[in-house]
Amino acid sequence: MRKLLLASAASMGALLAATSGAMAQPAKPVAPGTVAVHLNGYLQFAIGDVGGNGMTGGSGATAYKLSPVGTIGDVRLYPGIDGMTDNGIAYGAQVELRTTTSNATGKGVNNASTNTTAGVNSIYVRRAYGYIGTTEFGYVRFGQTDGAFTLLQRGVIEAFGDGAQWTAEGAPVNLLPSGAPGQFIYADQGALYTTDKLVYISPALAEPMLDGKFSAVISFEPNSNGIKEGYANLGSIYGAQASSIAGGSATRRRNTFDGMVNYGVNLGGFATQVSGGYLASSPLGNIGAAQAYSSMGVFQAGAQTTYGGLTVGANLKSGSVEDGYAFKPRGARNALAYTVGAVYAVGPYSVGASYFNSQTSGGWSATNGDARTLSEYGFATGANYAVAKPVSLFVEYMYGHKHQPAAATKGNGQAQVVAAGATIKW
Template sequence: MRKLLLASAATIGAAGFTAAHAQPATPMPATTMPVTESQGMIATQPAASPPAGANNNNNTTAAATPGPVANPTPGSVVVHINGRVFTGLYASWGSLDSVHGVAGGTAAGAQFKINPLHVATYARLYTGVDGMATNGLRYGGAIEIRENFTGQTSNSGSSAASGYTSSETLFVRRAFAYVASDTAGILRAGQGDGLISLYDNGVTTFQFLPSGNLNGGDVEVMTPGNTQIPFAFVAVAGNEYGTNRLVYMSPQFYGFDAGVQWAPSTTNGYAVQSPTFFTVVPGCPTAAPGCDTLSSSTNALDGSRSINQTAVGLRYQGKFGDIGLLAYGVYEFSGHAKYDGPFIPAGSVAALATSGGTGRFDNLSAKNAGVAVTFAGITVGGNYMGGAVNGQLALKPTGGANMNAYLLGAKYVTGPLTVGIVGERIFSQGAPQLVGITQRQEYGFDGGASYLLAPGLVGWAEYTYQHRYQGGFNFATGTAAPAAVAGAYNNVQSQIFAVGATVYW
C-alpha cells in the first residue's frame, strides 16, 4: 500500500514537529503563528508538502541533504513525529467480485457477490531521530507504524462496526538504525529498504500518487486479492523493505554511488524465539515447520525460502543543463532452503496438489534497472526486472520460466498539480505446480492526478486496470490442475476508480 515519500517531493524545508524543535544548520524563517503550548500541544506551521516517512533526507544517502526533516548540527539531534491519513471513495469491478461454488456457495445458482462501492480510511505514523556527534558522525533511527485490517463477521444484533474497529491493530512496518559520514558512506541495519528501494524511491517506477499507483497501492487493493498483480519491480514494496538486513551505500563521486546489502533470511531473527518469549506464534522451540530461519525442511513449500539474500548496485544522479537524469542497476542473488522430502515429479498429481510444486527451487538471480529523465516538469522513464525470479522476489521453481517484467511511465508536474500514467507487462512462471505445463502473463495500467489543495492536504483521482492469466490455474481457489481439465477463473481482471484526499503532518 502507499508508499514512501517520493524523491520528487523531497525538496521542501523542515516543517511540522521538526520545525518546532529541530536545530537546523541554517536558521528557519520567523513565523507569525502564535505559540500556545498547553497539555503537550504545540502550534506549528503545517507541512507545505508531504513530510518524511521512515526514510528521510538524513538517512538515505551518505551525505545529508535539504528536505522535509531538518539536518542536525554537531552535538544536536532532530526528533520528528509525522503521520498521514488516507481517505477515499472507491468503485471497483472484477472477475472475482461474483463467484459460484467457492467457500460454500455450492447450491444451484448460489454465489457470493461483493459490493463495488467502498469508503476507506488508512492511517500511518512515523517517528525517528537524526543526530550528529561533535566529530561530524551522523546517526539515528526510524520507526514506521501502520494499520491492519481483518474480515468481518456477521452479527444479527448490530451493524458489527464497533467490533470491527477493535480488530484493527497497529504493526511495525519499518524499524532501522543507521550511522553515516559524508566521506565514508552510510550503513543501515534493521527492517528497512534495500538498494532497489533506496535507489529508485518510486521515481523510475512512477509511484507519483499518494496511493503508490501499481505498487500494491491503496486503489489496487480495493479488489479481491487474487486479481491484484504483485509488483514485480519491488521498489518500495513490502517484500523488499520488510527484510531485516544490512545496507551500505558509498559517498557520491561525480554523480555515482555504489552499494551492497545482505540478509541471512527474509524475516526477523527474534521470530526464532519460543512462544514464551516476545509472544511469537507459533515460535520455534525446536527446528520444525514455522521456524523463520529454516535452511532445510521436508515441506515442499519451504524450499522456496531465500537465505543469504545479497545485492550489489550502482546509481547515477546528475543534471545536464536543464535535464535531470536518474539511472541505476542492481543485481540481487541468494541461496535457498533445501527440500529434504520425498521426490515429487514435475506435473504429477502430487506436484499439482501443493502450492510448493515439486519443492525444488533455484537460487535467486535477479537483475533490476531503472532510468528516468526530467525536463521542464516532464519525467519519462521505465524499469526492468528479470532473471531467475518469480513475481515479487520469490524464488523460481526449478525448470520454470525466467521472469521478464517491463514498466514504462510518464508524469508532468506544474505547481501544485501532478498528472501521469504508468503501465506494466510481466511474464513469469507463476504457479510452481504448473512447471512445464503453463506460464503466467500479467499486465496493468494506472493513470491519475493529484493537487496540493492546502499545506498538508492533497486531493487525488486515479484509475487502475489489471489483468492476469495462467492456463490451468484457478485464481478464485488458488489451485492448479492440468490445462486440459482446468479452465475456471484462469483469466481474471479488475478495474478501480477512486477519488480521495490525504492529510499529512
C-alpha cells in the same frame, strides 16, 4: 548540554515525499551535539468502484454478489530521531507503524487497536531501523528496512494518484477482491523491505567530465526474518520453521545480496538518474533431498529524467524469480518485466500514468498442466490537486489483466478500479 529539538513537519517533508518512508537520513541535517525527535504520519482514504473477477461466489442458496462500491483507508505513523555528535557523525532511528484491518461489525471501533485479545489485526511494525555515518564516508543502516534494490530503483513512476498503484502499498488496489496482477517490477514492496538486513549507502563521488555523481548501495540479508524473529523463537511453533522448510519455503530467502550503482547528472536542464544492479539469494533445502526451487538472481536497470515539471522513466527487471520475489520451481521459465511512466506537475496540479508488462512462470509446475507463462500487465493513471503542502486530493483509474491457461480453464483474470480520495502527510 545536549539540546532536544522537536523537528517541524517542514524539515521532514522530504522524508515522507513517497508513501514508503524509505529514506533514513533527515531532509535537513541537525546541528552538531543535538537530537531532533519527530513524529510524522500519513493518512489516506479512498472511495472506489471496482469490477472484474471475484465479484460473485457461492451457489444456490449461498450465492452472493459483492457491491462494486467500497471505501478503504490507511494510517501510518513515523516516530524517529536524527542526531549528530559533536565531531560530525550522524545517527538516527526510524520506525514505521501501520494499521492492518478493522472489524466489520458496524460498531465504528477497530478492535485490533483497542482489544489486546484481538489476534493479528493490530497496529504493527512495518519498518524499524537505525543508521550511523557521515556524508564523506557513507551511512550504514541496520534493521528491518529497504535494501539496495529498492533504494536505487529508478524509472518506476509512482508520484501520482494514490502514490503506489500496483504495489499494494496504497488504497485503491486493495479494494479489488481478486484478479489483480501480482508482479515484481516494483522493488518498493514489502517482500523486500520487511526483512532484517545490513545496508551500506556510499557517499556521492564526483565525475568530472559531465559534472555528474556516482553513488552505490549494497545490502546483505541473512534470512527472511523480521526485526523480532530469530533464535529466541526456536522454542515456539514459529521457531520450528527456522530449522525446516515445511510451508512457505518458496518465499523464505537466505543469504540475499543485492547491489546497485547510480549515476546522476544535470545537462541542459534535464536532471537524469540512471541505475543498475543485481540481487541474488538462495532457497532453503533439506539435507539429502532434491531442491525444489532454483536460486534467485534478478537484474535491474532503470532511468528517469526531469525537465521542468515533466518526469519520464522506464525500468526493466529480469531473472530467476517469481512475483513477490519468491523462488521459481526448478525447470520453470525466467521472469521478465518492464514499466514505463510519466508524471507532469504544475503548481498545485499533477497528472501521471504508468504501464507495466510482466511474464513469469506463475502457477506452472512440471505436473499440473498449466501453461509455462503467466502474462500480466497493468495500466494506471491519476491526477492530484494539492490543497496545501500536507494535503492532496486525487482521482485514479487502474486496469490489470493476467493470463495463464490451465488444463481445464482459459486462465484469464482482470480487475479495474476508479477511485477518488485524499492523502494527508505531516
